[in-house]
Amino acid sequence: MPTNAQWFKGNTHTHTTNSDGDTPPEAVARWYKSHGYRFLVLSDHNVFTNPATLASLMDSTFLLVPGEEVTTSFQSASVHVNALEISRLIPAPKGGSLVETVQNTIDAIRAEGAVPHINHPNFRWSLDTAVLWRVKNDRLLEIHNGHPTVHNEGGGETPGMEDAWDALLTRGKRLYGIAVDDAHHFQGEFAPERANPGRGWVVVQATTLNGRALVEALDAGRFYASSGPVLEAITITESQLSIRITRQGDFKYTTEFVGANGRVLAVNKSLTPQYTLQGDEMYVRARVIDSAGRVAWVQPVFTTRYVERQP
Ligand SMILES: [Zn+2]
Ligand SMILES: [Zn+2]
Structure with missing residues (x-):
């Protein structure tokens, strides 16, 4: 790690009225900027929210990193993968199996030079460790997601995300664990059953507040994740x-x-x-x-x- 590296707190997963969030992009970005975050990814479902349209919010203290939640499915399973540092919309791919659908999504993101992270595997009990194990070229896995219905802790026969992470690490898959908000609700009451912001974030080591530097540091594991x-x-x-x-x-x-x-x-x-x-x-x-x-x-x-x- 270069000695001039700094820590930058950010959230890589949040929604706006451009998909199913309740608040326009500008107000969402303002919430994060005013709460001490140094960077934010607006990751709407299959929508590219171009940070250039919010340039007035960006300065030496705050950066919007362009992103998207590439959102697809296979049969009843949800496949949601965030794309970080994109320059245009990445169309959501399909596949002939669940593994292929996830892999096609990862590959589409990597083909753009962007960095993928696999979201909330336990959402609708979609992606188990057998599926995650077979996916290649991904380094980032959501182990803590602030949305109330994504089952971070697992249940029944299904392991929680930390146990799934250890199972994959132990088997030989080099993965880094991230924490995110997946916030949808900035209006009205903040309550445990609502998808409010401020619940999970990453703190990244980089020499400058630059999108490429931040996502490369994430992809290389130079960060920690936190819920507090x-x-x-x-x-x-x-x-x-x-x-x-x-x-x-x-x-x-x-x-x-x-x-x-x-x-x-x-x-x-x-x-x-x-x-x-x-x-x-x-x-x-x-x-x-x-x-x-x-x-x-x-x-x-x-x-x-x-x-x-x-x-
Ligand atoms: Zn999602
Ligand atoms: Zn989401």
Whole structure:
């Protein structure tokens, strides 16, 4: 990481009246700008909301990264994949199977030089780990989505998104976990059963506030995801993963270092949790939980033992 890198907080998934949101793009962008976000992707369903039409909102503190939620389906399964840093609308593809539909969507996004992220796999119980495992050329998976009906935690026989992430990592698929709002509702009451903003975000390390730099950093895992906790630093050396937590108010924190199969390798209660790599882990990631139950997800560090596999 270059020493002049900065952290930029942003949300890569939100809706406006250009699809099924309740608020026009300008007011949505203003909500994020006035709440300390440095960048935002307006990701309407199969609509390209061109940031050039909102140029007056953009300055050195705030950037709109052009995007779209490419929205398609196969039989009863929903296939929603965000495209980040696009220059025009990407038409939603179809496929002869569910895996092919997801893959065609990823490929259409990559063909534009844009970066894909697979959205809310448990929405309508659409994309299980068997499907996600067979998809190639994707690096970003929503593990926390603020929409109330996407089943982040799983249920019944279906694993939650963190467990699905560990299952895929353990099998050899190199994936980074993102948190997003998927906000639709900026009007009226803010309540748990409504899709309000401010529930999930990413904090990206980049040298400048530039769309290309931000999405390349995301695609390479140079970020953390959060639903609350703020991290001041993440330091990775050959032998150690070190985190510095920015304490908010009188909150307390527990950090779990997680390895293959989702196994908790160590627990740390301090504001400066550290994990010494033993060398035989496949990967180690961290989950920082605050005393309200909100989480920051530190991306996996892959050891030399990690073998990336493809289906
Ligand atoms: Zn969606
Ligand atoms: Zn959405």
